[in-house]
Amino acid sequence: MKRLCVAVLLTVWGLCALAAEKSGIIVSINGTKYYIHTVQAGETLYGLSKTYAVGERVIVENNPETAAGLKAGTNLKIPYVSSLAEQMPEKKLRRTFTKHYVAKGETLYGISREYEIPIQTIIEDNPSLDPIRLRPGERILIRKKKIGSEDEAGSRAQWEEYRSSLNSIAAPGDAYHIVRQGETFYSLSNHYGISEEELSRLNDGLKPSELKAGAMIKVPSAEVPAPAPAQPETPAEVPETPVPADTLEQSKPFGEVEFRALKPSETLKVALLLPLSTQTAGANTNYLEFYQGFLLGLDSVKTRYGYSVDLTLFNTGRDKEKVEEFMKSEEFRRSDLIVGPIYEEETHAVVRFAEKRRIPVVSPLAHIENLGSDALFQLAPAPAHKYDKIVDSLDGRRITLIYTADTDHEFEAEILALLGDREYRKHTYKYEHPNDIAKHRSYSPADLTPLLNNEENNLFIIMADNEVDVDRILAALASADTSITTRGRIVPRFAVLGNARWNRYSNIDRAMFFKDRVIFLTTYHAKRDADAVRAFDGAYIRAFGTLPTLYSYRGFDTAMIFCPAMFGDIEYDMEGRRYRPLQTAYVFGQEQEHQNHVNNNWMRVNYQSDFTITVE
DSSP: OHHHHHHHHHHHHHHHHHOOOOOSOEEEETTEEEEEEEOOTTOOHHHHHHHHTSOHHHHHHHOGGGGGOOOTTOEEEEEOOOOHHHHSOHHHHHHHEEEEEOOTTOOHHHHHHHHTOOHHHHHHHOTTOOTTSOOTTOEEEEEGGGTTOOOHHHHHHHHHHHHHHHHHHOOTTEEEEEOOTTOOHHHHHHHHTOOHHHHHHHTTTOOGGGOOTTOEEEEESSOOOOOOOOOOSSOOOOOOOOOOHHHHTTSOOOOOOOOOOOOTTSEEEEEEEEOOEETTTEEOHHHHHHHHHHHHHHHHHHHHHOOEEEEEEEEOTTOHHHHHHHTTSHHHHTOSEEEOOSSHHHHHHHHHHHHHHTOOEEESSOOOOSOOOTTEEEOSOOGGGTTHHHHTTTTTOEEEEEEOSSBOHHHHHHHHHHHTTOOOEEEEOOOOOHHHHHHOSSOOTTOOGGGGOSSSOEEEEEOBOSHHHHHHHHHHHHHHHHHHHHTTOOOOOEEEEOOGGGGGOSSSOTHHHHHTTEEEEESOOOOTTSHHHHHHHHHHHHHHSSOOOHHHHHHHHHHHHHHHHTTTGGGGTTBTOEEOSSSOOEEEEEOTTTOOEEEOOOEEEEEOTTSOEEEO
């Protein structure tokens, strides 16, 4: 009897060893879907065939190395079996899924963020979908119960996991890369050591204009950085004959400027020009706060990188003649990096001086419009790129412009230019007391419930030019959402594209930003609960006894971006890199019209219905 029990236990153990847990990773290779299964110790071909409902021979044909036996840790590709969605009757399909039609330029990552749904759920429910090559007009099923279940960090992790899975079974010489914000055909081809034409061929004729952040593309497996151009050990000799200050502004642009990176052992000499005070207005606290943030940035540069920095501060007093007088001083003329002046009219002479010395000039706050130079870097993002992060998500949405008696005409002009030929609707809102709305038997212009009586993905854009109207409209949208929900109906997805000016309003109910899922596009953002911002706030309070402002943050960012760059990145004009000292990201590119190197990255701030904020 004992012998029989032992035999039964051994048999049960053997069957357990044969069993395998189905992988949650599904990839598409040349239009065919596969599970990516990582072999565990004790697994067998027989067990895998039962788990995935495919024959052992099929597994071996797709993974020839398994003919000699399974090896723990090996990744196998196993053909994907059709999903339940394919077998559902149409009526149940409509109850279970909503349909999304791919717009030009959309990525699977972007769609997952739009619906806040796991990437793997989308892949599982859409067997014919190629996750890295979405086709415009292609239908994607979105599982309703999963909408709103995934946060940004989860989507990023899944997309990265998908990339890693593809790379684990990619053909020799191939690899996959997730495009980051600011990366271009030029920067990627340089990074991987291939031509832009080769990069296009690897990706089925992808055009540079079609490259989108979040997309996954094929690249060579061996990352070969482009060789850095040869540079002289010392700067080109510059004549010491002073150029008269009154002729500096009128001189012609220097053309292309080649910067030299400092050696780690050298001391970086920085000239900082700020209007800390003027004769008419006295002290300016904004620029003092910028200076304080800059000082903390220098401390971090020294601590983190070990670089030595020598700073000279010039109080310009917003006086053009004073700036030109500073330019004659020895402290200014020996600078390796110039930060400021703040105002454009004072910047011309400084830039012409810097071109001849081959040193960069940083405009930390102003958008420069009437000056072009290869020596000039601008942190303020270009207005032309303001809506880059929203334009792709306009297609396929029901867009409604909400007007009042007072219209913000500047914002309206931006929005109409953004929409172009896209279809949109207009609604005129007129405030009524809630008791008066209830008396209406039919339509009231203050009741926005009719705007949500659809099954579409809605985007509302409020054109009001005063705080009271904006607050009332946001509250009316939130009320319409609640009203529809209490009747047991499903509220269609909607969001509000906000006007950055709303952040200046002091009496607006910020809770409405979350309830209405407001989206802002802003030049700068810093959440105080973010780790990097919280650490900076603590250091700032300890040093200066007060909370930092946006000027303090910008000063810190300026120091943390450009001082380390002077020991490396400056040699290639800082292009192809994404800088993020605190929470705002910077991506520099050259504006062809003016030659300036301008930060083209506006921040997209998303207020979520769960009272969280995500930043892109």
